[in-house]
Amino acid sequence: MNAVLEQREAHVSNLTAGEPGSPVLELRDLHVSYGRTAALHGVNLRVMPGEVVALIGANGAGKSTTLRAISGLLKPTRGEIVFQGRSIGGLAADRVVAQGIAQSPEERHVWPAMTVDENLSMGAYLCKGKAEVQRRMGLVYERFPRLKERHRQLAGTLSGGEQQMLAIGRALMSEPRLLLLDEPSLGLSPRMAEEVFEFVREINAHGVTVMLVEQNVHNALSVATRAYVYETGRVVAEREASRLLEDPELLSAYLGG
Numbered sequence: 001m002n003a004v005l006e007q008r009e010a011h012v013s014n015l016t017a018g019e020p021g022s023p024v025l026e027l028r029d030l031h032v033s034y035g036r037t038a039a040l041h042g043v044n045l046r047v048m049p050g051e052v053v054a055l056i057g058a059n060g061a062g063k064s065t066t067l068r069a070i071s072g073l074l075k076p077t078r079g080e081i082v083f084q085g086r087s088i089g090g091l092a093a094d095r096v097v098a099q100g101i102a103q104s105p106e107e108r109h110v111w112p113a114m115t116v117d118e119n120l121s122m123g124a125y126l127c128k129g130k131a132e133v134q135r136r137m138g139l140v141y142e143r144f145p146r147l148k149e150r151h152r153q154l155a156g157t158l159s160g161g162e163q164q165m166l167a168i169g170r171a172l173m174s175e176p177r178l179l180l181l182d183e184p185s186l187g188l189s190p191r192m193a194e195e196v197f198e199f200v201r202e203i204n205a206h207g208v209t210v211m212l213v214e215q216n217v218h219n220a221l222s223v224a225t226r227a228y229v230y231e232t233g234r235v236v237a238e239r240e241a242s243r244l245l246e247d248p249e250l251l252s253a254y255l256g257g
């Protein structure tokens with residue numbers, strides 16, 4: 001086995017270590033508001049190790065708000081966010097990253113005036129050793145050869161799909177146990193979107209648990225193991241992804257057409 005693969009195997013066994021049978025993430029009665037306007041009204045959900053969980057629902061239902069609360073960008077007004085048995089609700093975003101959660105946000109947000117290399121390095125800002133940053137970068141480039149070819153290019157000059165890969169790659173630089181992806185296929189061609197979903201499968205196969213928000217429900221359900229359906233700030237259903245895929249009527253009943 002070559003060195004990179006060995007490192008990856010070691011990394012995966014770290015990721016999958018922990019108590020079997022207990023959720024990686026649990027939201028208990030989560031309430032979140034923007035100023036005085038409530039956006040989440042008591043969300044309960046669980047994510048088990050190794051799952052890809054999709055959050056689906058209409059525009060404005062609260063999917064992004066959920067991810068922002070988990071990643072520490074928004075403080076819950078009530079309820080709990082429990083990650084690997086520890087309550088993390090209200091922790092600052094950098095502390096959440098240090099716990100093992102990384103988010104690739106809805107708006108992509110790569111730093112346009114920085115190179116691909118520099119953007120990736122920023123994703124490992126909590127990691128002190130230069131050699132370790134290089135090792136992680138090597139793994140990301142192995143997974144995204146297209147980024148490797150462009151490693152000195154300014155991020156702002158990348159195509160939409162390449163920027164999306166960079167945003168995901170940067171999130172992976174913190175070697176998260178849980179990866180939060182908000183609309184990773186937004187604005188991409190169907191072919192690029194399929195590529196991104198293939199990456200999600202691959203990342204998951206290497207031991208990373210994923211929470212995925214997607215407008216493209218069919219793509220989301222084809223990657224996900226389970227899905228939670230949102231409606232106006234609440235979870236109204238939870239189903240196996242395959243079950244929803246096989247039952248378009250059920251799906252359209254939840255999603256309103």
Ligand SMILES: Nc1ncnc2c1ncn2[C@@H]1O[C@H](COP(=O)(O)OP(=O)(O)OP(=O)(O)O)[C@@H](O)[C@H]1O
Pocket residue numbers: 034037038039057058059060061062063064065066
């Ligand atoms: N910065 C904000 N300030 C005030 N209200 C907000 C803000 N961001 C979101 N909201 C409101 O919170 C609610 C949930 O929004 P959220 O972005 O979580 O929805 P979503 O499910 O991600 O929708 P979409 O599929 O359109 O991305 C909406 O009513 C929205 O208008």
Ligand SMILES: [Mg+2]
Pocket residue numbers: 063064065106
């Ligand atoms: Mg959203």
